[in-house]
Amino acid sequence: MTNRKIAVLGLGLMGGGMARQLLAAGFDVTVWNRSTDKATALGQAGARIAATPADAATGADVVVAMLADDDVSRNVWTGENGALAAMAPGAIAIESSTLTGDWVFDLARQAAAQGVGFLEAPVTGSRDQAAQGTLRFLVGGEADSIATARPAFDAMGSALVHLGPVGSAATVKLANNFLCGVQAASLAEAIALFEKHGLDVEQAVSILFDGAPASPMVKGVGRRMLDRDYAPHFLVPLMAKDLGYAAQALSDVGIRPSIAQAARQRFLDADGAGEGQRDIAAIVEPLRKV
Structure with missing residues (x-):
C-alpha cells in the first residue's frame, strides 16, 4: 500500500x-x-x-x-x-x-x-x-x-x-463457530445438571477442565459461567445467528443439521430470556431457573 x-x-x-x-x-x-x-x-x-x-x-x-x-x-x-x-x-x-x-x-x-x-x-x-x-x-x-x-x-x-x-474461509469459520456453540450449549447443560444435583460445582467442573472435554472454549466459557461473569466477549444473538448459518451450510450439502439446530435453540432461549446483550456464557442462566 x-x-x-x-x-x-x-x-x-x-x-x-x-x-x-x-x-x-x-x-x-x-x-x-x-x-x-x-x-x-x-x-x-x-x-x-x-x-x-x-x-x-x-x-x-x-x-x-x-x-x-x-x-x-x-x-x-x-x-x-x-x-x-x-x-x-x-x-x-x-x-x-x-x-x-x-x-x-x-x-x-x-x-x-x-x-x-x-x-x-x-x-x-x-x-x-x-x-x-x-x-x-x-x-x-x-x-x-x-x-x-x-x-x-x-x-x-x-x-x-x-x-x-473465496468461499473457503466462510465454510471453515462457520464450522469453527458451530463447534464452539455446541460446546458452550453442552457445557451450560452440564453445569446446570451439577447444580440441580447439589454437587460442589467447582469440583465437578474441574473434572471437565482437567479431562478430555477441556478445550480452550470449555475452559474460558466455563469459567465465566461459574463466575457469572457475562461482560461480552461474544454476544448471545450473534452465536445464534452463526449456528443458523452453519445449519444452512450443512443442509446445503445434504447433512441434517440436528446438532447445530439444538445448540442454536439454547442461544435463542437465552436471547428471549433477556440475555441478548451479554456474553454467550449467559446461556446457562435460563437453565438455572428451570
Whole structure:
C-alpha cells in the first residue's frame, strides 16, 4: 500500500479493537459505525469519523468490515451510500464478518465487476484478541490481494491462514463457530445438571477442565459461567445467528443439521430470556431457573 489509508466499517466488540490496532500501527484510519457513539473514542485517538460507509471508503486503499450478519453486510457494502460503489479500482475490500457463503460469493462478484480486489477474512478470537492485535485471519481470495493488504492484516492479527478461493474461509469459520456453540450449549447443560444435583460445582467442573472435554472454549466459557461473569466477549444473538448459518451450510450439502439446530435453540432461549446483550456464557442462566 502506498498511502496506507484504511477504512473500518463496524465498531462493535471486534471492529473497535481492530481499528485501534491499525491506528497504533500508524495507518491513516477512517471509521464508520451505525451508532456514532462507538466512533467517538476512536476519533479522539486520531481516526476520522465518516458519516456513511461510502464516505469512509472514498480514497481508501483497504476497506475492512466487521458486521453482524448478511443483511447488515449487504446494506453497508451495496446499499444506499454503500462502501463498494465508492471504492477505486485496485483498492481491496476485506469482509471479516461471519457470513454465509452465498452472500460472500455475491459480494466478491460485485467487487470484481468494479475492479476492486476482494478478500473474505473472518477471524478466530474474540474481544480480547481484537484489542490485543492477536486475531487469526482465515482468508479466502487471491494471493496478490493478500500480499497488498498484508500490512493491515499484520497490524490487526498475529496469524493469517490462506485457505483457498473465496468461499473457503466462510465454510471453515462457520464450522469453527458451530463447534464452539455446541460446546458452550453442552457445557451450560452440564453445569446446570451439577447444580440441580447439589454437587460442589467447582469440583465437578474441574473434572471437565482437567479431562478430555477441556478445550480452550470449555475452559474460558466455563469459567465465566461459574463466575457469572457475562461482560461480552461474544454476544448471545450473534452465536445464534452463526449456528443458523452453519445449519444452512450443512443442509446445503445434504447433512441434517440436528446438532447445530439444538445448540442454536439454547442461544435463542437465552436471547428471549433477556440475555441478548451479554456474553454467550449467559446461556446457562435460563437453565438455572428451570
